[in-house]
Amino acid sequence: QVQLQESGPGLVRPSQTLSLTCTVSGGSISSAGYYWSWIRQRPGKGLEWIGYIYYSGSAYYNPSLKSRAAISVDTPKNQFSLNLTSVTAADTAVYYCARDFTVNGYWFDPWGQGTLVTVSS
Amino acid sequence: DIQMTQSPSSLSASVGDRVTITCQASQDINNFLNWYQQKPGKAPNLLIYDASNLKTGVPSRFSGSGSGTHFTFSISSLQPEDFATYYCQQYDGRPITFGQGTRLEVK
Numbered sequence: 001q002v003q004l005q006e007s008g009p010g011l012v013r014p015s016q017t018l019s020l021t022c023t024v025s026g027g028s029i030s031s032a033g034y035y036w037s038w039i040r041q042r043p044g045k046g047l048e049w050i051g052y053i054y055y056s057g058s059a060y061y062n063p064s065l066k067s068r069a070a071i072s073v074d075t076p077k078n079q080f081s082l083n084l085t086s087v088t089a090a091d092t093a094v095y096y097c098a099r100d101f102t103v104n105g106y107w108f109d110p111w112g113q114g115t116l117v118t119v120s121s
Numbered sequence: 122d123i124q125m126t127q128s129p130s131s132l133s134a135s136v137g138d139r140v141t142i143t144c145q146a147s148q149d150i151n152n153f154l155n156w157y158q159q160k161p162g163k164a165p166n167l168l169i170y171d172a173s174n175l176k177t178g179v180p181s182r183f184s185g186s187g188s189g190t191h192f193t194f195s196i197s198s199l200q201p202e203d204f205a206t207y208y209c210q211q212y213d214g215r216p217i218t219f220g221q222g223t224r225l226e227v228k
Contacts, residue, residue: 047165047208047219062216064122096164105171106212107155111164 002027004097004112012091012119018084022097022112029078030055035100037108038071038082040093048093052100053080087119123147123211127220133228138199142223144192144209152188153213159222160205168207169194199225 008020022036029036038050051061053071061069065084073080084091094116098108124147134140144154152172157165167176169185172192182197196203204227209220 046221047210049217049219060215064216098164106153106217107167107170107210108157108165109167109176111166114164 002099002110004099004110006095006097006112006115008115008117010116010118012087012117013121014088014119015086018087018091018095018117018119019081020095020097020115020117021079021081024078024080024099029073029080030075033101033103035102036071036073036080037098037100038069039096039098039108039111041096041114042090042093050082050084050095089119091117092119093117122216123150123214123218125209125211125218125220127207127209127223129223130221131224131226133226134199135228136199136201138228140196140199140225142194142207142209142225144187144194144220146190146192146211146213148214149189150211150213153211154185154187154192155210155212156183156185156194157208157210158203158205159208165208 003025005023012018035052037052040048053059053073059071068085070083094114096111096114098111101107126145128143154172156169158168159165168179173185185194206222206224208222
């Protein structure tokens, strides 16, 4: 079964770039019908969808991130990554990667375990 | 953006109770609505997709219904492992948005 695992620094300085990678195992990131998303959850808050990417490189972002987010894919490594620029304390959150099931519907399943990123000097 | 409003924000109940959570969309989203369960320190887990379809392996005490702008999620007989936070999620419009969550607590 497909599993996802986030990795990256747990601490990022304000104004710097947050970079995370999601490694997919048990299945191919190039499988048709699946997109790959990043979702975050600020401490004690709800879920915010950041954006998705298709294995072809086509991506869509939540406008709320004001063009600070960029998602890329590395198909040989079966990974996709998130870069979030100009971070502030408001970007402190648990970041999840997830597979988007898009055939006759659209849901996130499975999810990675999540990684906490703290923005602080 | 399509706003998803869940109610209540928190709910206290006992094992064996039937509980219902509602999710209201700010516009018609057909049945493009999913429900997730999240336990503390864990990632959300899909329970119901397309408003009323139970994901394989999810116990039948969970159910969902609704279409358009009003949706409900129910647990017929609460089990100890069901105390968690529940989120609705719409995918009719972009960006994809979630409800603010309903925390189900032990009474």
